[in-house]
Amino acid sequence: xxxxxxxxxxxxxxxxxxxxxxxxxxxxxxxxxxxxxxxxxxxxxxxxxxxxxxxxxxxxxxxxxxxxxxxxxxxxxxxxxxxxxxxxxxxxxxxxxxxxxxxxxxxxxxxxxxxxxxxxxxxxxxxxxxxxxxxxxxxxxxxxxxxxxxxxxxxxxxxxxxxxxxxxxxxxxxxxxxxxxxxxxxxxxxxxxxxxxxxx
Amino acid sequence: xxxxxxxxxxxxxxxxxxxxxxxxxxxxxxxxxxxxxxxxxxxxxxxxxxxxxxxxxxxxxxxxxxxxxxxxxxxxxxxxxxxxxxxxxxxxxxxxxxxxxxxxxxxxxxxxxxxxxxxxxxxxxxxxxxxxxxxxxxxxxxxxxxxxxxxxxxxxxxxxxxxxxxxxxxxxxxxxxxxxxxxxxxxxxxxxxxxxxxxxxxxxxxxxxxxxxxxxxxxxxxxxxxxxxxxxxxxxxxxxxxxxxxxxxxxxxxxxxxxxxxxxxxxxxxxxxxxxxxxxxxxxxxxxxxxxxxxxxxxxxxxxxxxxxxxxxxxxxxxxxxxxxxxxxxxxxxxxxxxxxxxxxxxxxxxxxxxxxxxxxxxxxxxxxxxxxxxxxxxxxxxxxxxxxxxxxxxxxxxxxxxxxxxxxxxxxxxxxxxxxxxxxxxxxxxxxxxxxxxxxxxxxxxxxxxxxxxxxxxxxxxxxxxxxxxxxxxxxxxxxxxxxxxxxxxxxxxxxxxxxxxxxxxxxxxxxxxxxxxxxxxxxxxxxxxxxxxxxxxxxxxxxxxxxxxxxxxxxxxxxxxxxxxxxxxxxxxxxxxxxxxxxx
Numbered sequence: 001x002x003x004x005x006x007x008x009x010x011x012x013x014x015x016x017x018x019x020x021x022x023x024x025x026x027x028x029x030x031x032x033x034x035x036x037x038x039x040x041x042x043x044x045x046x047x048x049x050x051x052x053x054x055x056x057x058x059x060x061x062x063x064x065x066x067x068x069x070x071x072x073x074x075x076x077x078x079x080x081x082x083x084x085x086x087x088x089x090x091x092x093x094x095x096x097x098x099x100x101x102x103x104x105x106x107x108x109x110x111x112x113x114x115x116x117x118x119x120x121x122x123x124x125x126x127x128x129x130x131x132x133x134x135x136x137x138x139x140x141x142x143x144x145x146x147x148x149x150x151x152x153x154x155x156x157x158x159x160x161x162x163x164x165x166x167x168x169x170x171x172x173x174x175x176x177x178x179x180x181x182x183x184x185x186x187x188x189x190x191x192x193x194x195x196x197x198x199x200x
Numbered sequence: 201x202x203x204x205x206x207x208x209x210x211x212x213x214x215x216x217x218x219x220x221x222x223x224x225x226x227x228x229x230x231x232x233x234x235x236x237x238x239x240x241x242x243x244x245x246x247x248x249x250x251x252x253x254x255x256x257x258x259x260x261x262x263x264x265x266x267x268x269x270x271x272x273x274x275x276x277x278x279x280x281x282x283x284x285x286x287x288x289x290x291x292x293x294x295x296x297x298x299x300x301x302x303x304x305x306x307x308x309x310x311x312x313x314x315x316x317x318x319x320x321x322x323x324x325x326x327x328x329x330x331x332x333x334x335x336x337x338x339x340x341x342x343x344x345x346x347x348x349x350x351x352x353x354x355x356x357x358x359x360x361x362x363x364x365x366x367x368x369x370x371x372x373x374x375x376x377x378x379x380x381x382x383x384x385x386x387x388x389x390x391x392x393x394x395x396x397x398x399x400x401x402x403x404x405x406x407x408x409x410x411x412x413x414x415x416x417x418x419x420x421x422x423x424x425x426x427x428x429x430x431x432x433x434x435x436x437x438x439x440x441x442x443x444x445x446x447x448x449x450x451x452x453x454x455x456x457x458x459x460x461x462x463x464x465x466x467x468x469x470x471x472x473x474x475x476x477x478x479x480x481x482x483x484x485x486x487x488x489x490x491x492x493x494x495x496x497x498x499x500x501x502x503x504x505x506x507x508x509x510x511x512x513x514x515x516x517x518x519x520x521x522x523x524x525x526x527x528x529x530x531x532x533x534x535x536x537x538x539x540x541x542x543x544x545x546x547x548x549x550x551x552x553x554x555x556x557x558x559x560x561x562x563x564x565x566x567x568x569x570x571x572x573x574x575x576x577x578x579x580x581x582x583x584x585x586x587x588x589x590x591x592x593x594x595x596x597x598x599x600x601x602x603x604x605x606x607x608x609x610x611x612x613x614x615x616x617x618x619x620x621x622x623x624x625x626x627x628x629x630x631x632x633x634x635x636x637x638x639x640x641x642x643x644x645x646x647x648x649x650x651x652x653x654x655x656x657x658x659x660x661x662x663x664x665x666x667x668x669x670x671x672x673x674x675x676x677x678x679x680x681x682x683x684x685x686x687x688x689x690x691x692x693x694x695x696x697x698x699x700x701x702x703x704x705x706x707x708x709x710x711x712x713x714x715x716x717x718x719x720x721x722x723x724x725x726x727x728x729x730x731x732x733x734x735x736x737x738x739x740x741x742x743x744x745x746x747x748x749x750x751x752x753x754x755x756x757x758x759x760x761x762x763x764x765x766x767x768x769x770x771x772x773x774x775x776x777x778x779x780x781x782x783x784x785x786x
Contacts, residue, residue, distance in 0.1 A: 038292030076326045077295030083322050085292065126282065128319050135319035137279045142286060181287045185249075 027195030031070035042071030149174035241378030249289030253338030293330025306630030347623035348708025357699030363411035382629035419497035428689035430499035442516030444540035452507035476738025481525035501688030504660035572598025591653035611676035612641030622710040663687035688723035
């Protein structure tokens, strides 16, 4: 499905208008995955590519394909030091965004964006360490293969070095729990991402 | 060839090293299941999200068992432990809670690095120390006003068929093991190593081939806690033990099985069994062999009470008759084929033939009170009648009817402590905590109390509330306990339910003497030890009572004279106080 989606995006790109183009992005994410005390957002990263498909003046549809790593961390004091635990999830993410450039004539043109995403889980791992010992787990069996949700955010677009650059901040929230186990906990994707993108 | 060796030898050495590493990392299924049992139990009683009951914790175990059975290495096993932790809930406390304790005697297993990765062990320790366990737990709560654990909500699988699947059989083992580990207040005085028993019984439960093997394995496990309160019941076990019995009562006396009571109406004419006969074989099997087999699946706090319990099942059978070999007066063995009756008929006859006399006089100035018959409503009239005697014998070799506090109003000059309790510590499962001390006797000191000698008779049939009663009565000023060691199983019983229709229980609180001396397993130790003999039984004598009368007729050692007999009408008990105290040890 991801492959089909990717092919579709680039096919669209070839038939786009003058404003159309391919954009690559890179960014950092701060994610919080659980409704559980003691856990806080951990830093992750995200690399992606998108195509801009204009709909009408200042508004365009931008499907994207990205690889995202989300983490969440917890620490606790225990005899002999601090226990640290980090859960890391890697996804192939496919946001379907509509973006609007609010003031197109300005040098730094503000953008608002919103849409939906689908994500396929690639890996899930848990790293726990205390007192110089570490324990690593593959936790993929505990995480659902698929996730979906909504995205909202904003940013700016500007020209530099004959390229169009964007800086965006997005908030992403999953619709449902990504936890496959019989736990009462609700694991839900919540991620704040800052990305820098370059279009050509 | 040389080239081949040069190329293949390092590979072979490497492979050998890898295989060696894998072998040293491999854990057998028993180790894996025992580890799962311990982690599951820790989370059950220490993880706040499990305590609320929002997760089906039995189901979490049922799902985990096949995964744990499938893994091979320690890392994979510890991953499964962490999956269970995350199933319980991800909340991670920032550090030890205020007042947190870490009872090492309960969690020593976490240091077993052959099974537990140190990181996983540290994570579990955070859960133990970081959370203040809820005072109310879905699976174990203190019974109101008493303190023994109430396990009534923890009965998942009870209605399953008598031979449940492997996972549910292991659930039974794990549930019981953890109940004992965290809430059996006498865990530290068991004879066995409870952790070793888990490893010993895991394959027995997993591999049980039918309902009987499973139920017997459970009964054998329960026998390990050495608590006479811990009977095990199920229809499978009743069938195994026999739905019928010979209508006689037996008792282990002088190392032999003697008949102490015959129920002629049930036994029928022509069956020559008599009081004092010694049963040497049951259905052709030496009686000692039968007893040894029953001891394995019967729980007794001490040797005397264990034999007492064994006697209750000894002549059980599913046959209409049972061949017995008996000896009489050291004569030659004789074969007697006794008819059998149902347990309900047997128990009805036991009740029907019980002497209903509440009290009587012996030698006109010695009173005798049958504690198994005396009711609360009869205490006043009984004591009024006996106040002028020089001694009263309280026969506590039966189950009393909660008359201790009322009797203490007559027997004691003031309220004094007679028992104190240790209860499971629900804030720190696995520990016990001192709770309350109980008093008996008139709240206002009085000189109008019974001044004669108080003699309490007991033996191994004196169990639980009867022991509690003896503790109370022996705080009378001139009290002497005569007989033999009691059952050693006091404290309110917590009922336990297991998959496949099994029920059991254990003593859920610990009564101690006010000075801290224990009673569990030790029993009430008499001041004067007297045990019946087979010859005495044969002659119809009550040798314990005879010893009591001999003691009473001895002159008092302090040479003091008794005050004049007192009347009781001015010392009615405080009924509200009695009601409150009645909740304990009933």
